Amino acid sequence: MKVTKKDMENVAVLSRLDIPADKEAQYTQQLNDVLEYFDNLSAVNTDDIKPLAHVLPISNVFREDVVKESLDRDLALSNAPLKEDGYFKVPKVLED
Numbered sequence: 001m002k003v004t005k006k007d008m009e010n011v012a013v014l015s016r017l018d019i020p021a022d023k024e025a026q027y028t029q030q031l032n033d034v035l036e037y038f039d040n041l042s043a044v045n046t047d048d049i050k051p052l053a054h055v056l057p058i059s060n061v062f063r064e065d066v067v068k069e070s071l072d073r074d075l076a077l078s079n080a081p082l083k084e085d086g087y088f089k090v091p092k093v094l095e096d
Contacts, residue, residue: 003031
């Protein structure tokens, strides 16, 4: 499947990317190269290969949860430029 300029424009709209006009041809070619590579991968016979989730065996590498003494809240807040009711106060970043 070849990606056309129109396809690339549609991908840009869907992904909310502003692709400069002078880069459209380059990006279209790069996307076609990626898709061609996937076609090559699809041609590989994997019938005798067992499905796996990870190429290496993985074991749980988490540490044990151990209760330790933590930083005092008042000390943590002592250098905060804004604080309120025992919490850090930060400027609003989301609209209502």
